[in-house]
Amino acid sequence: MIKLKPFMDFTSKKLQLRIVFTLFLAIFLLALATGTGMAQENVEAAKTTEAAAEATAEPAEATAEPEPEPEPYEVVDYRNFFGIDGRLIVWIISQLHLMFAAFVLAVPLFVVIIEVVGMKSGDIRYDNLAREFTKLLSAAFATTASLGGLLAFALYGLYPAFMRYMTDVFHPFMFIYALCFFGEVFCLYGYYYSWDLLSKTPKGKWIHISIGVMLNVFGTALMMLANSWATFMMAPSGIDMVTGTVTSLSHAFANFLWMPVNIHRIIANVAFGGFVVGAYAAVKFMGSKTDEDRAHYDWMGYIGNFIGLGALIPLPFAGYYLGREVYSASPVMGNIMMGGAFSWTFIVQAILIGMLFIGGNYYLWNGMSRIKGAERYTPYIKYINIIIFFCFAVWLTPHNLPLSGEERALIGEQYHPFSKFFGVMAAKNAVVNLLILSTFFSFLLYRRANKGETKPFSSHGRGARITLIIAAGLTVMYLAWYALGLRGLELEENILRYVSPLVTCLVIQIIAIVIAILLAFKNKGKLAQGFLFAVTTITAIMYFWYYGFVVMEKANLVLRYLSVTQVSIVISCLIVNTIIDVFLFKNAKEVGGIQWGKIPHRSQYALLLLCVAIVTLMGLMGFIRSGLRMNWHIYGYMQDTSAGSFTPSIAYMGWTVSLIVILFLALVSLVFWLAGLADKKKKHA
């Protein structure tokens, strides 16, 4: 067999030396060019000094001339970056910093969980996986910190007046931020470098896990501190809106949008981290030479996708909560977001989220090909596929497409007679929930792909029964609490009557959960799951889709309660069905093992798609969140009077975000490559 020589062998030491030398040369030339510029400035300054010295040295001739007034110090509010708009620079750097920060904050969250799973199960693979993730983390951490420093310099240099004020308000928290940063640094390096040392005894392992928990505490604190500055800019509080005097530092810190953004970011970061490590595993899988490596990276990609999808499912709910709070903080801002300049960006968002759900499901379906016994479930996949594409299509249908006069005359009305029903919130809420239920259903199929005969529920002991009762009980209590809240609403009678069906649906769901639990106890877990799925789909999707239109027309105020009821019913279904599933397939007979590494190559592109889509989505949402302030640094208090205060077009945003995504992925690839160099050295040794 002829072995083809690779186009470029990156393991070659010679090539690596060349790359290092080229980089050094590039940096040297850049420094030289910058130095020349500085030198020219210095030459001019020197000439001026010399001229001044000459002038003072000739007093006889100069006595007649009055001394020129010294130029006053000029305070500037804005600067640009060597002719490039300062906003563009800050936009790119801050977004890159946020992406790296999302990665380094999210990865420790699931690394610690994976380590605990490894310790409890005694499976060394989990421990190795957690360690490999941490290796990526420590490499990315330095880049995050460097970008953070660069961002601070860019902000202070390009927006001095704005940053002066922000420093005035938040300087006590800036010191806390620095302390937390130290805490994170020490915990991260302690966590990484003490792995071997503390893995020898169970006590040591717990100490190691505790360091990991502290790493998460410091990381989350850092994120929350920085979030308060960003949300203060959107919804300022605790200051006098005329003079800017701080009236309450705690209110400025814990402003109206702070907690909604915290919740949304934590969940989004986990999804982001999961999909990024999934893509890392995909690239490694595609380049693997041995079955062992392929099996390892296949498994790693599966875990990454599992984490990403797991976080993606509740993300729309957190997004809805944040959007609602933006609307509550400022109706003008809310209108700009959903009905104004930014409404079309949500169509782009729908496309990206659609990519995530389709990519995630596609990967799961491909993954079933490596599981013996999965063929029993493959016929269902095409139906799930149809549902997901249908949901995707409805989600990205705009409320109204701009029509020409001719088209309007042809249709006979302003809105398209058919698509108008898909463009409103009632339809979109329904399909988002259906999308989540379908993805969850896909996951359940995947889980049971190699499982055969299940064991009776009673064989799992009392613990299982108690766990199921507690989980279902808490879910039922929440539903009952919300139903009682709805009943207690003090609204006008003609509005209140539109709330009653919501309460009825919640009661139906409670009854359905109780029936599902009883069925599970009677060893009919699959029927219980199907029953709960059916009830949830009928009430939360089908009925609320229709009822949403009724409410929008007759009592719009009720729509917000309807959305929360819908979400609550869907979440209750997810929770109860997951718990039933865990016990249903516990110790179940296996039809065939999972052949890790025997997954089609095309599935790895799904992992890549998930990574690119979530990075792009983060770039897009960063633009929306920040852009909502329009021409304000601090909404309602400090205006942005710089040349770049306009809202850019979506096309401009698209190009900028694309550039950011490419930069981020290139940097991440470089950092991960560097992190892998040590392993290569070990292997060669």
Place this chain on the structure above:
Amino acid sequence: MKSFLNAVVFTLGVVGFFAFVCMYVTSLSGGMGGGGATGVSPEAGEKIFWGDGQCHTCHRIGTSGSATRGPDQEGLASRAEERAKEMGLSSGLEYMVESIVNPSSHIVEGFDDIMPKVFAPPIMLDREKILALLSYLQTLGGESDIEAVTKFKDRIPEASKTKVVPWVPPIEVDPKEGELIFFDETRDVTCSKCHVMNGKGSKVGPDLTGIGAVQTPQYLIESVLKPSDVIVKGFETMYLMTNDGMAYNGLLVSQDEEEVVLMVDEDGVMEEYVFYPDEIAQMQKQDVSIMPGNLSEMLTTKEFYGIISFLLSQK
């Protein structure tokens, strides 16, 4: 290496698709961003309408835009002329100027009083931009007349350049106490007897849900202290005298060929009275609001500012 290159090509393809979608959406939505518009001209005004002014957030123009919160502005200039005649204003342009300077003064039937003052924060259009906007609005069903537009220059307030107009109560008050008084039915001054707030209360007077987002503190204070100064359209008091000499003052609930329904305050309780046309001797609008004018005597200073703070918090 080949797999890495494949991954790079795939990634660039996905990012390229995203950029293409953004460009396509831009061409579809027509939203090319704000900025760049200067001077008083219809062209500059059009850019402001779709950009800095954020008018398109609530108004569409025929098939352009999709907002339905405010009236469709197609043919606005010709409609403004008609309304100006009905209201005794000099021109349609004056009607438009008044609608911008004081949006609550002319509420189109079927729409809520939600329009913010565009010269106030957070929109803060300066005078020149508002004039440009007016010249553009003239082209919607009419022709632009920049000279006529600039004559209204002094009627348009200059935008505050830097800061939001503040309001701080002169004494420390708690909006929650204001809320309690607003809904306290044991008192004579219960606001909710006549006003709806978040779906709660009676619809005798204007609905105050979200009032803090659209009205200034000054307006609210004046409305409570001097209710007759500005009476919201649709809530004017009607004076009615019957053939047998009985006089009634109340709010006009409905009026058609068969009957006139008036809401009358009977010792603090609002009751509906039905009158048939043949029993009405005289009927005319009054300049006095049905809202009590002595609230300042019925409330303590703390209670008064508590209610104002509560109203302002309703955004």
